[in-house]
Amino acid sequence: MKKGKLYLIPVPIHSEDEFNSKFIPPYLTETINKLNIFAVENIRTSRRFLRKINPNFNIDQTTFHIIDKRTEDSEYSNIINSLTKGYDVGVMSESGCPGIADPGQKLCKLxxxxxxxxxxxxxPSSIILALMASGLNGQRFKFHGYLPIEKENRIKEIKKIRQNTGAHIFIETPYRNQKVYDDLVQNLKPDDRKLCVASDLTGINESISTKKISELKQDKITLKKYPTIFILE
Amino acid sequence: MKKGKLYLIPVPIHSEDEFNSKFIPPYLTETINKLNIFAVENIRTSRRFLRKINPNFNIDQTTFHIIDKRTEDSEYSNIINSLTKGYDVGVMSESGCPGIADPGQKLCKLxxxxxxxxxxxxxPSSIILALMASGLNGQRFKFHGYLPIEKENRIKEIKKIRQNTGAHIFIETPYRNQKVYDDLVQNLKPDDRKLCVASDLTGINESISTKKISELKQDKITLKKYPTIFILE
Structure with a gap:
């Protein structure tokens, strides 16, 4: 029997209220319209996204499986069974690319x-968009995910990261942006090394700024609570 | 005076002959149609791309600046001058995202x-597409660019990379795919660690395979000469 395919579907990274179909490649809409099984991070937002992609999307005839940290192996088996039986399945995280700092990896692995x-x-991948626009080293870079939450460990990690060359990328939950930013600027030497702060990418408040640490030390900058990518080089 | 914006424009990563406008988000086409200054890796292929995006694109009224390894500072200054005077400029590499393992970074920096x-x-970013679909660690990964060309150094680098956790991503020019693959499989222990080989992403011959090193050691695999991403975890 012909097996189904597992489609990895990126979803917008800007605020849901700013949904703009012009950001969506048409083949993504076409693919979504053919699917009726999805593995998603959040059913409610996924339903809303599907209705935005296609107001007539048949939500009632659609099966949603939740994949997150609490998902049990049996649920993964259910999804794999559907694929083995020949049904295509779409994977969607809350925003951006599934499998990258988001659920989806385990399902792909299986x-x-x-x-x-x-x-x-x-x-859209906020990591790639930020790196493209940062002017920092796209030939050699490392994605660290989240920095440690505890201040002392975070500073230790920042100092460790700084010892290596190339671009270092990390993300933070919006309400901790300021803490991470302050720790970075305070714990790096006032030199020519640079920090890029990329916020609300693709959104109406998008801002991407790359400055030397020595410059950043002179100004007290207040970050807003938008999803943010930090890149240190 | 209002300055221009520097647009980072990704271009298709599959073969030019397979151009499909369904892969292009509509806002990218709209943006390109408004631009008449471009900084590009290759003028000929950029012209062809613009004509595919819009058969009526006014190529004759368009200025192209080449940005590659040989580009002199004066040419970068010319581009920055246009931006300072209020003109928007688009950056395009040969394929994929400019500034990431491709020219564009220096211009962004300036x-x-x-x-x-x-x-x-x-x-499209081949790095991100490969990682999404690999089932490997998207929470923590490192992009190494190209491995050393010289066999002995390449093997040394492979052994060094293997000492670190997370996903390790590297690229290769298509005609060296087989050499890199053979060196990887031969120089890694036959264990549960995994290698993803992702070739011709978004193209008609796309293939993405993730296997344990122990499995790969049992089969002699022949890679075709498509652009390929390797991910080792």
Whole structure:
């Protein structure tokens, strides 16, 4: 029997209120319209996204599986079973690319174990958008995910990161942006090294700023609570 | 005077012959149609891309600046001057996202120095597409660019990379795919660690395979000469 495919579907990274179909490659909409099984991080927001993509999307005939930290192996087995039986499945996280700092990785891993085709679709990645626009080293970079929450450990990690060359990328939950920013600026030497702060990417309040640490030390900057990517080089 | 914006424009990563406008978010086409100054890696392919985006694109009224390894500072100054005078400029590499393992970074850097807004647009990144679909660690990953060309140094680098956790991503020019693959499989222990080989992403011959090193050691695999991303975890 022909197996289904596992489609990795990126969703917008700007605020839901600013939904703009012009940001969506048409083949993504076409793919979504053919699917009726989804593995998602959040059912409610996924339903809203599907209705924005296609106001006539048949939500009632659609199966949603939740994939997050609490998902049990049996649920993953259910999804893999559907794929093995020939049904295509779409994976969507809350925003951006599934599988990258977001759920989806485990499902892909299981799909490869069963020789199921995984099909990544083009969409927004805040990591890549920030790096493209930062002017920092795109030839060699490292994504660290979140820095430690506890201040002392965070500072230790910042100092460790600084010892390595290339661009270092990390993310933070919006309400901790200021803390991370202050710790970075305070704990780096006032030199020519640079920090890029990229906020609300693709949103109406997008801002991408790359400055030397020596410059940043002179101004007290207040960050707003938008999703933010930090890149240190 | 209002400064221009520097638009970072991703271009398709599959073969030019397979151009499909369904892969392009509509706002990218709209942005391109408004521009008449571009900084590009290759003028000929950029012209062809613009004509595919819009068959009526006014190529004759368009200025192209080449940005590559040989570009002199004076040419960068010309581009920055246009931006300072209020003209928008688009940056395009041969394929994928400019500034990431491709020219564009230096221009972005200079733009930030002059407080010119850099505006990244959504498009294909082979690094991100491969990582999304690999089932490997998207929470913590490192992009190494190209491995050393010389066999002995390449093997040394592979052994060094393996000592660190997380996903390790590297690229190769298509005609060296097989050499890199063979060196990887031969120089890694036959264990549960995994290698993803992602070739011709978004193209008609796309293949994404993630296997344990122990499995790969049992089969002699022949890679085709498509652009390929390797991810080792």
């Amino acid at each position: 799909a490869h174990d069963k020789n199921i085709i995984t099909k990544p679709l083009i969409g | 733009a930030h120095d002059k407080n010119i807004i850099t505006k990244p647009l959504i498009g």
